Amino acid sequence: MPGLSIAVPFSVRRSVDPQRRARAFVFLITLLLFLASGLSLARAVEFDEILPDRALEARARTISSGLRCLVCQNQSIDDSNAPLARDLRILVRERLKAGDSDDQVRAFLVARYGEFVLLRPPVTMTTMLLWGAPFLILGCGAIAIALGVRRRRRQALAVPLSDEEKARLEAALGTD
Structure with a gap:
């Protein structure tokens, strides 16, 4: 009889193999950790800061990732949400739009804030x-x-x- 189904008690359906249940639990934890790691890669750069020119934006991101947030001190200005970091990101983008090279932008910020602004200071x-x-x-x-x-x-x-x-x-x- 093709249309008939057998009614299985709820307790029988719930008796799943413990190994299968453990594998499902490990899978869910792994999935959650994977998704959470993607959230940590998010940058603090806001949409109104992003330059329309992709090449200039890439240069700005490269420079910003090497500059220290003067408030947080162990984060780059690209990762920091501090208001000063936002101002520095905007300043970097303005200098790039004005035609400065990457080295000129870094030199400008070092002249203004000292070598402490560099996340990787040079060995001198x-x-x-x-x-x-x-x-x-x-x-x-x-x-x-x-x-x-x-x-x-x-x-x-x-x-x-x-x-x-x-x-x-x-x-x-x-x-x-």
């Missing part, structure tokens, strides 16, 4: 100490640890047993 004589200090400190620490270990080994080997300790040792070993 003035920044050499900042770039090299962590390695110098690690090297000094490693040398200090090595010297300390070496000194302790020498001190441990150099201490002779006292007469009392020798007597107790001989008594423990049972030798005369």
